[in-house]
Amino acid sequence: DAKTTQPNSMESNEEEPVHLPCNHSTISGTDYIHWYRQLPSQGPEYVIHGLTSNVNNRMASLAIAEDRKSSTLILHRATLRDAAVYYCILLYNQGGKLIFGQGTELSVKP
Amino acid sequence: EPEVTQTPSHQVTQMGQEVILRCVPISNHLYFYWYRQILGQKVEFLVSFYNNEISEKSEIFDDQFSVERPDGSNFTLKIRSTKLEDSAMYFCASRPGTGYTEAFFGQGTRLTVV
Numbered sequence: 001d002a003k004t005t006q007p008n009s010m011e012s013n014e015e016e017p018v019h020l021p022c023n024h025s026t027i028s029g030t031d032y033i034h035w036y037r038q039l040p041s042q043g044p045e046y047v048i049h050g051l052t053s054n055v056n057n058r059m060a061s062l063a064i065a066e067d068r069k070s071s072t073l074i075l076h077r078a079t080l081r082d083a084a085v086y087y088c089i090l091l092y093n094q095g096g097k098l099i100f101g102q103g104t105e106l107s108v109k110p
Numbered sequence: 111e112p113e114v115t116q117t118p119s120h121q122v123t124q125m126g127q128e129v130i131l132r133c134v135p136i137s138n139h140l141y142f143y144w145y146r147q148i149l150g151q152k153v154e155f156l157v158s159f160y161n162n163e164i165s166e167k168s169e170i171f172d173d174q175f176s177v178e179r180p181d182g183s184n185f186t187l188k189i190r191s192t193k194l195e196d197s198a199m200y201f202c203a204s205r206p207g208t209g210y211t212e213a214f215f216g217q218g219t220r221l222t223v224v
Contacts, residue, residue, distance in 0.1 A: 034212070043114075043201045044153060046212035087153075097143065097166060098203075098213060100153040 004088045009105045012078045020073040020104050022088030027068050032091045034098065035062065035073050037084040044087070044100070047073065083108045112136040116202050116216035123192055123223055131187045131219045133202030139214075140207030142185045144177065146170070146198045147218075153201065159185065160207075192223045 005023040012018040024033065035047040048055055048062045050071075055062040061074040075082055087103040115134040123129050135142050144156040157167040157177055164177065176188045185204075189196055199218040205211055 036213075038153070043215035043218050044203075044213075045215065049212065097155045097158050098145075099155060100145075102152055 004090060004101055006086075006088055006101065006104045008102065009107070011107050011109065012075075012082075014080060014108055014110050015077050018075040018078045018082070018106065018108075020075075020086050020088075020106065021070065022072070023070045024088070024090055025069045027090055028092065030092060033062065033064060033068075033071050034089045034091050035060070036087045036089060036098070036100075037082075038087070038103070039081075039084045044098075047086070049091070078106075078108045080108050080110065082106065112214075114202055114204055114214050114216035116200075116219050118219060119217070120220045121222070123221070125194060125223055126191055128188065128190050129192055129221060131189070131200050131202075131221070133185045133187070133216055134183055135185055135202065135204030136206075136214055137183075138206065139204035141165075141205040141213075142177075142179070143203040143205075143213065144187045145201045145203065145215075147201065148195075148198045156187070189221075192221075194223050197221055197223045 032051050034049040036044045037047050038044045048057050048060050050062045063072045085103040085105050087100050089098050117132045142159040145153050147153045155168050157171045158165045174190050178186050199220050201218045202216045203213045205213045
């Protein structure tokens with residue numbers, strides 16, 4: 001399974017944008033880039049995923065580098081509810097398991 | 111919005127006892143998973159299930175564990191002869207199975223072995 005690297009923690013101020021980086025230099029051509037988050041005392045929650053092009057949804061945006069060796073999850077306006085651990089995960093096949101790393105713990109200050 | 115439901119939310123059991131953790135995945139999903147998270151640690155994959163059989167399992171998923179989809183709606187994880195180190199949050203997840211789609215997780219069952 002291809003590996004991802006994320007900072008252990010990041011801080012943000014409320015209502016400011018947050019850019020959460022992820023390095024995946026060993027990504028293969030068929031790996032999709034998935035992001036999940038885990039709020040305190042809850043199960044993981046899907047955020048967004050992509051293959052090559054940048055993606056937007058109601059929760060976030062995903063910016064994927066041209067060489068696909070890194071990606072950035074963008075929260076456009078952080079709220080206190082966005083405080084969570086964010087996981088960047090590579091998914092290589094349709095039914096494949098998600099392999100969670102340590103993720104990035106995001107704290108949001110009022 | 112459809113959701114994955116897990117019961118019970120909290121289970122306390124004595125060491126050596128058997129427990130069954132229950133999950134109702136989202137209807138029409140085809141892939142099912144169990145994960146666990148020991149307090150303060152990362153989420154760990156246990157097993158995936160597709161077409162009524164295990165498709166992949168981790169090293170953690172030894173003979174102590176088994177999974178079943180007994181009636182087409184429930185998905186259960188049985189832990190035989192529980193040990194103290196089995197204390198953890200157990201999460202069930204399901205995926206539709208078409209394309210590289212997202213997995214939907216339940217809220218988890220907190221298992222405490224005493």
